[in-house]
Every structure is written in C-alpha cells, then in structure tokens.
Amino acid sequence: MIFTIPVASRVEDFDQEGLLTPHAVLSVFENTAIRHAETTGYSPMGDSLRNGMAWVITNWRVEVARAPSYDQPLTASTWLCRTPRQATREMLLRAADGEVLARGQAKLALVDRATGKPCLPTADRLAPYGPETATAFADRLPRLRPPARWDAETPVRLRRADIDYNGHLHNTAYLDLALDAAPDALCRAGVHTFRISYRSPLRPGDAPVLRSSALDAGGWAAAFVRGDEVCAVVAVNEVLAPLP
Structure with missing residues (x-):
C-alpha cells in the first residue's frame, strides 16, 4: 500500500535561497512514515513508550534530484517493502506535476528497548501496511563505512x-x-x-x-x-x- 499526503512545509524548512534543506527533506520523510503507521492503527511512539518496542532506523539513503522551492506544492509518498532479511521504508517527494524531486530509503529494525536487541517483526505486525515489492532506488550501493583516514x-x-x-x-x-x-x-x-x-x-x-x-x-x-x-x-x- 502506497501512502501519499500533501506536505505542509514551514518557514524554517528553507535555506537562504528559498530551497528545502536536507534536514527538512529527512523530516518530511520521517513524519510521512509516522502518519502512514498511524493510519493502520499503530503508533510507533506509543509502542515504544508503553511496550518498549521501537522501530529503529539503521540506515538512510537520500537523493535530491532538485531541491523544491518555498512556493511549490508538494506531496510525499511512502510504503513498506519487505524482503526475507529486512524491512525498508521507501519514500518519494513529488512536485504537483508528478516530478520526483527526492527519493529515500530507510532500513528498519524492531528493537527491544530494555535489552537493545533487535527482534524479527512478525507477519501480523507488517500486514496492515500492505508491503510492496517496488523500491525507491533501482540500484544498491556498497555498505557505508567510516573514512579510512580523516583530515x-x-x-x-x-x-x-x-x-x-x-x-x-x-x-x-x-x-x-x-x-x-x-x-x-x-x-x-x-x-x-x-x-x-x-x-x-x-x-x-x-x-x-x-x-x-x-x-x-x-x-x-x-x-x-x-x-x-x-x-x-x-x-x-x-x-x-x-x-x-
């Protein structure tokens, strides 16, 4: 199930050129994911605070094809993608004409806050999202590693x-x-x-x-x-x- 909502941007989301900042792009993606979860009757924050089970992002990948300007109407789309080994959040930020301005992918882990250990999400937990097979990116990149040296x-x-x-x-x-x-x-x-x-x-x-x-x-x-x-x-x- 692909979930799409209009983006309500704020003044502080834009830089001195009137363009959406990288921070704001990431925030839009994360908040859209939360909204999607809430439509299924699940509250990520509530589950973390009440039950000690937290969805944790382990990796983010974001590509900005063109930073949107302050006067552009935008929509954000997200969906869950599940493979046998992991679950990912896929994201698209679009202009009113459908142009994809930014895309993102977050790798997820379900973690027990008391132990800090990851747990495998059950099919019942993922089913309300209607997982898709398509991904926001057509390719995969090598694992991100720290710089071998630093300046x-x-x-x-x-x-x-x-x-x-x-x-x-x-x-x-x-x-x-x-x-x-x-x-x-x-x-x-x-x-x-x-x-x-x-x-x-x-x-x-x-x-x-x-x-x-x-x-x-x-x-x-x-x-x-x-x-x-x-x-x-x-x-x-x-x-x-x-x-x-």
Whole structure:
C-alpha cells in the first residue's frame, strides 16, 4: 500500500535561497512514515513508550534530484517493502506535476528497548501496511563505512533538544551536526545525496568527536566516534558505482 499526503512545509524548512534543506527533506520523510503507521492503527511512539518496542532506523539513503522551492506544492509518498532479511521504508517527494524531486530509503529494525536487541517483526505486525515489492532506488550501493583516514577531528556537543523519545540522539541531528562541520564549498554546491549509517545510538552525557575527510572518489564523509567506537557515519555527495 502506497501512502501519499500533501506536505505542509514551514518557514524554517528553507535555506537562504528559498530551497528545502536536507534536514527538512529527512523530516518530511520521517513524519510521512509516522502518519502512514498511524493510519493502520499503530503508533510507533506509543509502542515504544508503553511496550518498549521501537522501530529503529539503521540506515538512510537520500537523493535530491532538485531541491523544491518555498512556493511549490508538494506531496510525499511512502510504503513498506519487505524482503526475507529486512524491512525498508521507501519514500518519494513529488512536485504537483508528478516530478520526483527526492527519493529515500530507510532500513528498519524492531528493537527491544530494555535489552537493545533487535527482534524479527512478525507477519501480523507488517500486514496492515500492505508491503510492496517496488523500491525507491533501482540500484544498491556498497555498505557505508567510516573514512579510512580523516583530515579533521572536532568535539560534538549533544543538545538536550536533539534527544528523541527513545532517549537517543534524533536521526536528523546526525545530519545537522555533520553538515555543520562540512567544508563550505560542499555546502555551497548543494547536498545532492547523503547516506547515514546508525551503528550505536548516542545518548545524553556522551561526548563524541566527529572525524571527517574528503573522499578520494568525490564527496565527503564523517564518523561520530565515542571513545574507540564508531557510532554513526554520514556521507554526502558520494561518487559510487552501484553494486552488480
């Protein structure tokens, strides 16, 4: 079942050129997914707070073909795709004429908050979504890994406002913090693609550092490191050959 809603954008969703920001694109996708879940009678937040079972995003892949402007009417579509090994959220952001402006894919895991261990979602839990077989992307990319070397290391201060209802740093905050440290030239050129790999959630009281570097093939990547542990990786405008 493909779920589509109009996008209600806000003033703070746009940059100084009047274009939708990468943060806003990600927020639109995440909030559309929540709305879709609620139409099935399921509340992801309620399940997390009452039952301790949380849908957690392990990876994001987003491609922005053309950043929408502030005066464009938009719709967002999402659907669940299930393979034998995992479930994914597929996303499309469209203009009024049907042009696909951005597409995204989130890999999901159902996690027991008390133990931190993933659980396999049952067919009954997924059935109300009417899983589809189509995906937003026609190709697959290699696994996102931290930079083998880094040109810069900066401390990261976690804000209380960036912590979500699961007690973790919110998904979009990783992108914001990474882009704050990105080279000015990259940001001026525009963010056309980004990927985020969430490995171990950052929590209040953590004091990670951000290790970043330009990528040899093009683009830029950064790793959130707590002690010796890589907690998340963000890559922007990568130049990659898809997997065969």
